[in-house]
Amino acid sequence: MKIGFIGLGNMGTGMARNLLRAGHHVVVYNRTSGKAQALAADGARIAATPADCCRDSEAVFTMLSDDSAAESAVFGEDGIAGALAAGAVHVSSSTIGTAMARRLAAAHAARGQEYLSAPVFGRPEAAESAKLIVVVAGPAGPIARCRPLFEAIGRQTFEVGPEPWQANALKLCGNFMLASMLESFGEAVACLRKARVDPQVFLDAIVALFGSPVYANYGRMVVEERFEPAGFALRLALKDVRLVLETAQEVVAPMPVASLVRDRLLSAMALDQANLDWSSIAKVSARSAGLRDS
Amino acid sequence: MKIGFIGLGNMGTGMARNLLRAGHHVVVYNRTSGKAQALAADGARIAATPADCCRDSEAVFTMLSDDSAAESAVFGEDGIAGALAAGAVHVSSSTIGTAMARRLAAAHAARGQEYLSAPVFGRPEAAESAKLIVVVAGPAGPIARCRPLFEAIGRQTFEVGPEPWQANALKLCGNFMLASMLESFGEAVACLRKARVDPQVFLDAIVALFGSPVYANYGRMVVEERFEPAGFALRLALKDVRLVLETAQEVVAPMPVASLVRDRLLSAMALDQANLDWSSIAKVSARSAGLRDS
């Protein structure tokens, strides 16, 4: 297929490369052009604007950092909305809010274009090795046409529902599950450190109990207090928890743990942790227990 | 070794049987005698009182439901404290509080007896198949002597520290990790149900993301709203969260997610869920989002 790909950050680069590897024609665009060069060597054509990425494409992916970046790429000058062909599909893989997803869906529909939300779970390594988990929502036709693309970038694809924003709701709830796990682990570790229990022993027991590599990886960062470089920056985690709370408000469902996690992330922001990994939320529990950084 | 075993509930029966299978001499006691009969067929001798369980034993396990049951078994009439030989060890595997653990340790020390806290992680099936996770704390000598016993009942043993109550602190924090996961999952499911997303799809994605059988098993109970029979009754989960908060208070470490989970469990109790599985904490989130039981 002829594909456009906009947004070549840690995640987007791997995803675009795997689309190339699967034999698709890929035109790439990134706001700063350096990152596109690496993909050119793999066969990608480099576009000068988002619109340029769209002209001949049957599907255009966006993998951008937040609502505001998505808004610019779609509605800004030389944006997607004005350039995508009727019948072509915009696949938004960014972790954006449900309100923004509805706005994108409506704008594309008004222009006879298709829109899917297809956010992904996984770290940059998983993007590189085509092991992402893709959660997609929207009309059945475009989903069927794009399925080979999802299979090229991920290890599993889940269909969430007929309305694109439902996939964003699910993605945000998934990130909330991770964030709440980090908060709980941080609380437990602070309590146990004050009980003079070695946090490594707790981590070993928890990993044995849950049998989850996610607990093992994040738990190690917390136990070793090694929060740089950030795999996922705390300020982005705050954005996601804020977005899940907005979704919760839209559908009228209280999420008290999400509220609590938001306040803890905010406290972390106030103490200069914006660019540390989000697992550094554990430092908030440590401080409120009177523990010094070790 | 000559072993006493007090408390033949869902967990204790399997543990005692595995000690027999490993070739130890086991004397068993249960407050209601029916459960002991099954073990007699496996070679256990049945004792008439806790004290009777202790007389010739080098180690006596207790696997009881709460602090009050442990207190009775140790300090009550015909209790362990008065009968255990000097130098013999009481191994408490019950999920009791840290204050009670310190009280037991002191009482045994005053009588020249040894005391270990060795609580376990795992459901009754794991107890039956010798796949428990054992977390033990106390003096090195008794731990070394009892290590073959832990290996007979579990798949992994973790040494937590020199003071017995430290193992109880770790065990309570582990149960807190499970309880907070259930609360978070319940919040997410309520939000997604109101967004008309099929909870089963969310569960599938979460299981793919975390790669944890614990999420798969509990998640299925929540998604299918199947909370009976209880693998672990909600009233016992409330007890454990109350105990972790007492430990947190002792060591002066706030645990706000634990506080929140306690309140949710209390709300579940007020709405007659005491004997449902603790995963039914999800019903609290559902109700507060205005969802009816489906």
Added chain:
Amino acid sequence: MKIGFIGLGNMGTGMARNLLRAGHHVVVYNRTSGKAQALAADGARIAATPADCCRDSEAVFTMLSDDSAAESAVFGEDGIAGALAAGAVHVSSSTIGTAMARRLAAAHAARGQEYLSAPVFGRPEAAESAKLIVVVAGPAGPIARCRPLFEAIGRQTFEVGPEPWQANALKLCGNFMLASMLESFGEAVACLRKARVDPQVFLDAIVALFGSPVYANYGRMVVEERFEPAGFALRLALKDVRLVLETAQEVVAPMPVASLVRDRLLSAMALDQANLDWSSIAKVSARSAGLRDS
């Protein structure tokens, strides 16, 4: 002075009337015109559009329900922004968010117009009897010019700071103090009802303790479970708590009680209390304690 007044709800009508009583020339506008007629009898001129309200006015008040209504009145067709004279002042008394206040301030500054935020505390009766508490922020000149107007509508005026949004921050924090008091009182009443203590006795003791008519008035509504007609609708309270949390996020200050109150209000919304008085937040505590409406 020549004054425009936009927004003649429960609060605005009394405020406009008191400006008339103080001898000012007042031109009024309301989206639905019926409410303006009553003021015409008191000497007000009725305008056909917000712009019409502005033409000859030295100061134009807005007293509208939320950010969106304020946005329409200022930026919409025939709005304030296009009609207010250079040097004239827009006094926003609505309970709007701090981000909207900054946006209004910037828009007016760009047109050479002045802008003040001057939200008020008090119920409709206080608006009618000129007993509001006015909190004003913005540049010193316009504040000095408008001081006689504030004195005409209120019993006390507080100057908050040089930036208009600071008054909105203070107003939102004041409403948060009221909302958190209602939540706490609801929790205590639920606990005491389950302890078979007459809530009226608790209220009497609390009123004696705090010596506050606010506790007396709201407490009576909770104790008598009389939530209609709404003095202040619960859905508006949710809006205000959401806005205070947005302000808290802007300035990076966690407000966990505000987060909790937001979740309780959301639960109330999910159970059809949107149009009840905000003191009906107490029903959430009652339900979660298993109490039926009495």
Added chain:
Amino acid sequence: MKIGFIGLGNMGTGMARNLLRAGHHVVVYNRTSGKAQALAADGARIAATPADCCRDSEAVFTMLSDDSAAESAVFGEDGIAGALAAGAVHVSSSTIGTAMARRLAAAHAARGQEYLSAPVFGRPEAAESAKLIVVVAGPAGPIARCRPLFEAIGRQTFEVGPEPWQANALKLCGNFMLASMLESFGEAVACLRKARVDPQVFLDAIVALFGSPVYANYGRMVVEERFEPAGFALRLALKDVRLVLETAQEVVAPMPVASLVRDRLLSAMALDQANLDWSSIAKVSARSAGLRDS
């Protein structure tokens, strides 16, 4: 009447003196004897033990710091239980837990003695000037006999119910209302300080809004960050919030604001505020917003 009075702290001294002023015969006891001397000058007889305080007394007050002190005074050597005459009444004015109150009631009933819980609201100045608020619960007969005593120490007496512990439940809920107000005020002040609003202006507006001397007094301590000497020590506030949560658990009623306040007080304890005034809970909000002590 012949009265015994046990516990001559900041509160008890004033209460005992007012009983003397009202013409009663008062025998006083304090664990450390210095404080009793001052009352001797006012006509009190000094007893050597709690029991000695009881022998000829028709009513014996206890005004002690916590459950453990009450337990010692009643059940310890030379305690009240063994010395109070049949038909005489023990009036417990201490802020103790509801479980302890039930235990005291049962123990006195078993000995043919009467028992009332009659905790009080008010600071030491109010105790000295007979302006306490008394909340009493228990059987009607003893309450009627003791009413002149309550009138001698307070400005208002509220009858709570037939079971003594109900008065303790109400008292604890009252202290919870104060503690939650302090937490909310601290959150608002932290937010406003970060918005560069003068907290004094906020306090002035809040006092105008609530019209409550309680807000004025505590608000001033927070705004001026003057937490010593402690009118009511933070560690005692933590005790009271812990007790209200125990009551809430007994009656099965979640109190999430109480849980949150408990965690904030615990964080304050971890940062060495045990002996500061409980209004210093505001420092927790300040710290978590990244504010330094000013």
